[in-house]
Amino acid sequence: MQWSSRQPFVPPSFVDRLDRIRLRRAAQAFAGHGWAVAPGAFLTGARFDCGRPGCPITGCHPAVDSLAEAATTDPARLAGWWRHRPHNVLLTTGDAFDVLEVPAVLGRPAADRDAGLAGPVAVTAAGRWMFLVRPGCPLRAELDLRMDVVRHAQGxxxxxxxxxxxxxxxxxxxxxxQVDWTLPDPEKVQEVLARSASRAARTPAVPRQLSTLRRAA
Known part of the structure; x- marks a missing residue:
């Protein structure tokens, strides 16, 4: 028998279906714990497609007209959104939790076990670290001064x-x-991030236009 190094052909429709299943299951898990979910535009080539004709937005964005009105924990609506398209999973902030989004130079040391923070942490492939915390606490002054730190709150x-x-x-x-779906004290998380910030360079990694105000638009 002659062995080949060629990868087996996987039909795009099969890959698309697997993506839809994984994304839908994640959305259902979040909703099952009371976290409101909305569908996001999905990546097609070099841009994101929300399904709305003529949409000029090329980056990740909601696939609904009003995020505040559409976000839900209803299983039937979630199943409908992910029935035909591999929508990204968007979590709304400001109600169940806020999110502190920081660069890797602040996020990586803060997420270390030795830092003592017990809460969900996600990271993008671009190196943006997202700490989910209890809602309602504004940014400390030293973090608010940094253009690469964003607090995602209401809207x-x-x-x-x-x-x-x-x-x-x-x-x-x-x-x-891993943390039983519990959220940490935002002041404690900010304290750890502030310590990292005091030791880090102040070169901004992401401009402030990626803040809550732009995403809420």
Missing amino acids: SWIPAPPSRMAEGPVRWVITPG
Whole structure:
């Protein structure tokens, strides 16, 4: 028998179906714990497709007209959204939790076990670390001064694992299940991030236009 190094052909429709199943199951898991979910545009080539004709947005964005009105925990609506398209999974912020989004230079040391933070942490392939915390706490002054630190609160959202960005998939560093779906004290998380910030260079990695205000638009 002659062996070949060629990879077996996998029909695109099969890959698409597997993606839809994984994304739908993730959305259902979040919703089952009371986290409101909405469908996001899915990656097609070099841009994101939300299904709305003529949409000029090329980056990750909601696939619904009103995120606040559409976000839900209803299983039937979730099943409908992921029945035909591999939508990214968007989690709305400001109600069940806020999210502190920081560069890797701050996020990696803060997520270390020795830092003592017990909460879900996700990271994008572009190196943005997202700490899910209890809602309602504004940024400390030293973090608010950094243009590469964003607090996602009311009216904003984040792409949740296993959503696909242009650089690669979003993944969990610490899954919600590892911490029994509990959220840490935001002041404690910010304190650890502030310590990292005091030791890090102040060169901004991401401009402020990726903040809550732009995502809520």
